Amino acid sequence: MQLSNVRQKKKELHRYDLLFFFFPPPPPSRYVAERSAAATGDETISIPDCCKSDRFSFDETDKTVGIVCPTYSWGLPSIVQEFLEKLTLRSRPSYLWFAATYGTTPGQTGRFAEDILKRSGLTVSAKFSVQMPDTWTPLFDLSSKEKVQRINAAAEPQIDRTIQLIQSRTSGDFMQRKMPLWLAKSVYGIEYPSMRQTHHFHVEDSCIGCGLCARNCPVSAIQLRDKRPVWVKEQCVMCLSCLHHCPKSAIQYGSRTKKHGQYSHFRLS
Secondary structure (H helix, E strand, C coil), X not given: CCHHHHHHHHHHHCCCCEEEECCCCCCHHHXXXXXXXXXXXXXXXXXXXXXXXXXXXXXXXXXXXXXXXXXXXXXXXXXXXXXXXXXXXXXCCCEEEEEEEECCCCECHHHHHHXXXXXXXXXXXXXXXXXXXXXXXXXXXXXXXXXXXXXXXXXXXXXXXXXXXXXXXXXXXXXXXXXXXXXXXXXXXXXXXXXXXXXXXXXXXXXXXXXXXXHHCCCCCEEEECCEEEECCCECCCCCHHHHXXXXXCEEEXXXXXXXXXXXXXXXX
């Protein structure tokens, strides 16, 4: 999929009052959200920014609200779960939708988000999923650019369909390739806490001490000490943004990521 096409799709997808998003790699998702908001006058809000600034209450929510995030271990990223648990919308949205990107399956991401929001008195009108390249390179191989391009191209009609349903404010569960709830709960509850352990990371000698990883960690789990990244928290979100955006591919997770490649359209700063 050409980046210009992705931008246009995301512009259309974000044409709503409020869109909360968490898009660790690739960075174009956040970039496109901000560019589309500037072009259309809509407001897109970064979930990590909200968590860092303790901003969880919003007033201007009388129309449409969207929440977009990736799937981690068949469930929600920890930072998204935290945000949803604390989210307060003073005016009920007339249409609240949730969308998850995924590599193999969205698991029960939509159900998990729906249950959290329900406890706050919010009803999810529609749930969507879009299959994209799986950036969990400890397992999945993204070294083939052609393969990544094919997956991105196949996502285009999924995004088109999602846009159409949101524009028409269609209600329902449109998530594909879900897993049974009991299985998703088991995998998420066991696998994700283990994956989040930062001791899995190591830094190779090619590191140049640029600090990009520390600056862009959504939960400030990395500090630069003696020009080397050090993980100062036992757990992080495990978005792998540090790994995928390292300009020297110096950050690795386990033993497989080196040969599985990075996923980024352009560099963060």
